[in-house]
Amino acid sequence: MRKPERIFGRVREWQGLASFASAPSAETPAGASLGVISGRRRQGKSFLLQALAEETDGMYFAATEATEAESLRLFTEALTRHTREIPEHPFRDWNDAISSMFRSFRGRPVPVVIDGFPFLSRVTPSLPSIIQRELGPGGSGRESDLRLLLCGSAMSVMGSLLAGQAPLRGRAGLELVIHPFRYRDAAEFWGISDPRLAVLVHAIVGGTPAYRHEFTQGDAPADLDDFDAWVVRTVLNPQKPLFREARYLLAEESDIRDPALYHSVLAAIASGCTTNGGIANYIGRRSDQLTHPLNVLEDCGLIVRESDLFRSGRAQYRIVEPLITFYGAVMRRRWSELEIYRAESVWRSSRPAFLSQVVGPHFEALCRDFAREADESLYGGFPSEVGSGVIGDPANRTQIEIDVVVLAAQEPGRSRRVLSLGEAKWGEIMNGRHVERLGRARDLLAAKGYDTRETVLACYSGTGFTEDLRAEAARDGRLRLIGLDDLYWTR
Template sequence: MASSDIPLPDKPPKVFDRDAEWRELAAFTCDDRPEARLGVVSGRLRQGKTYLLEALTGTLGGFYFAAQQGTQRESLSHLADEFARYTKAPSPPHWHGWHDAVDDLLALGDRGPTPIVVDEFPDLVRQSPSLPSVLHTAYRRHDGGHPGRARLLLSGSSPPLMHRLFSTASPLHELSDLHLTVRPLDYRQAARFWGIDDPVLALLVHAVVGGTPAYRHEYVQDDTPAGREDFDAWVCRSVLDPGKRLFREAYHLLREEIDHKDRALCHSALSAVATGCSTQGQVADCLGAPLTDTARCLGLLREHGLLHGEDDAFRPGLVRLRTAEPLLAFEHAVVRPHRSALARQDAVAVWKHARPDFDTLVAGSHFAQVCRDWALRFAGPDVFGDRPRTASYGSVADPARPGGTDVAAEVVVRGPGGVRDGSLLSVGLARWDEVMDLDHLERLRRLLGILTDRGEDVTRTRPTCYSGAGFSPALRAAEAQGQVLLVGLDRLYAPGEERHA
């Protein structure tokens, strides 16, 4: 039977969304080919990898082991206990090392396809650096005459270490035929996950906690805002409440990812990016740090998935930085400057002073990112006249302004080709709290004129206005005449449009 013809198990109802991830894992596990297979599951902390893998092994009767930091002997002992419990053996096996343990784990697939999950695999490699070679040897030995159908899934939450473990230089690279990354829920999924129907409230909550599933229940004790009017109170009783886990989560994220010697500079760098510094030079100026130290710090944050760097749509070689995790941006732009006040005043008073920073520094930039996500992932095929390939921030110098002041567009959509050489499908302004008018359309036309003078083909480019507050009647009339595309919150959150990625 071809692997594509094998019926796959239904996803358990307790697993929210993750349909694509479940299909990949189930297809990998249920593949009936008579050979041991290796899969890799990665993703940052709190994204639900463990929940998903536990659901897989529970549904398919597989074996699950959660590694933790410790010595090799302790880890082998814990694994042996779990192995005996799973196999219903009267006592744990006496393994002399990882060679014995790996052979016994792979033997679990002798009777049929069996998922075998080792979660937080990097913790084991830190204790036993030879473990990847042990696995490689065991798989090669199985290929030579002991095929089995073990489906070993190695999971980890450290992006740099997972990359190194399964890069082309690793002995495990050639063995692994599934590479699955569990990412945060997108902004639409997050709204459904939090049970929020109001697009304004959904975006505000997403600007604080993003799409990290773990924050929905245990981190706020199932507290969700009752409505738009409850948002401020919800912030005070969740993110700003020292009794809630979410209060210290941003610091925990950095502590778990970054070594102590780099942590202070990384906090300052995240603060700089969250408050508007979008290039390496701007961050260095803000920190008063040497460019080499700044570059190393920013590289570390990007390597660990805490910062994203994206090419400017109009300037070759200029990388724009943004915080990858909304909670980190919220912490470093809004909460961190008021931490000392939280020790002296109640959260309501502190939030009253901090709320303007949230509106200007966090909500607006987050709205722009949601607009870019919509353009790339959800806009229907006819919206821009071609399939979008990139959606990014872009800026050009305006020769008519003193000193060539930049003119920027928050949502620059390009078609096939790339971030700078793909067809220019759209240039757009994103305004979270402004009712957009004809003045915004005129800015876009000015930008298109500058791009034309620079040799850019704008014949197919659609001016687009994105707003969280609405559009004037005059701009609506311009849309009716085909002069501009308008995208509001209702469209950003509307179901049914085609998903591209």
């Protein structure tokens, strides 16, 4: 099944959906199959599934926030329109509806998409159990060729469908998470060929497809000189949907009961307080009081916990959605001014904070993404684990923070190989001092028992490198200089 031209990227996602939807019954002897599609809002899940239904003559049903009776009626109408079969008796409840749905699709694999599934399960908690029963022995799904796809944006709800002792655990033949576009794909999607501009735009809107057209009406910065004006006329413009989007992303999560607390937690992380203790100090709470909100934000897919690769038990939190970081660092504290159209003055005074608190950490994250996708030739081995870490330097009574740590896979009986240690600087021309610092870190790790004999020292810069450093890199085969062109155009 060829991917429609109107769908940008998403090649692997489409292949997975198409394979699941068209698998012949001989490959699924149990009858009907179940797939679960999830992902944060605005990632194009509905767009993909609508296209799949059109290409396969399948059924697409978009649930809405409604009572159980209304949702049942809307689903019945959609099923009737698609099958052109009027039920002999009105469905009394979802038991009748799900059973009838499975019996209506026989003869060939047909996908049936139920989008917005959390809306249905919230008012009918037994719905997953009903589906499980019909897929099991003696259920109507055993004699059906239906390919049922449940889709939703509430990550905590969708993640729990197949977890632990959930009714649908072990029933799914497809579990697909739709992520934002990777940074290179995002630049292509926005039509940006300047890598510096691409980083700046990605640091605000990330790889969320909906922000390109629906939320900006197709307005993209023409070039680097247009970037500041673009920020003012789109993200900081109260008339544009992007202006309030960061607030809505949090409000849409059903598990969040105290929005003020969660906004404060996100603001703390956006301001650079990334540890549990740092967040607690920022918002004036005890560390143990943050366990639940941090877990909820992780379940919602809004933050991620990243372990220190050199200190077990230490971790930092990072906001996954760049727009929330931008809101917390730039917009939240100046909200009243932005609402009365003072975006130009707010942006002029906030731009330094944007570069240091938003773009700097975001550039480091992009460099780690680059390292994860590197092949064997760049670091002398395939990256198994990529992250950041802190190395203690007792002699100098300091700590060395490493922005990009690349480790090889652990081999039994051998010291852990450190493929690369890297430092990332967005607004600073890098020189020999940065290499000396990395070299010191390499020596300290060797003393701790790591294998650093072939470790590559890497400098990642958004501004450039001195001529002396370029000459040193030309002589030293274990020194890499990675600029913006390498970051975006090297595959």
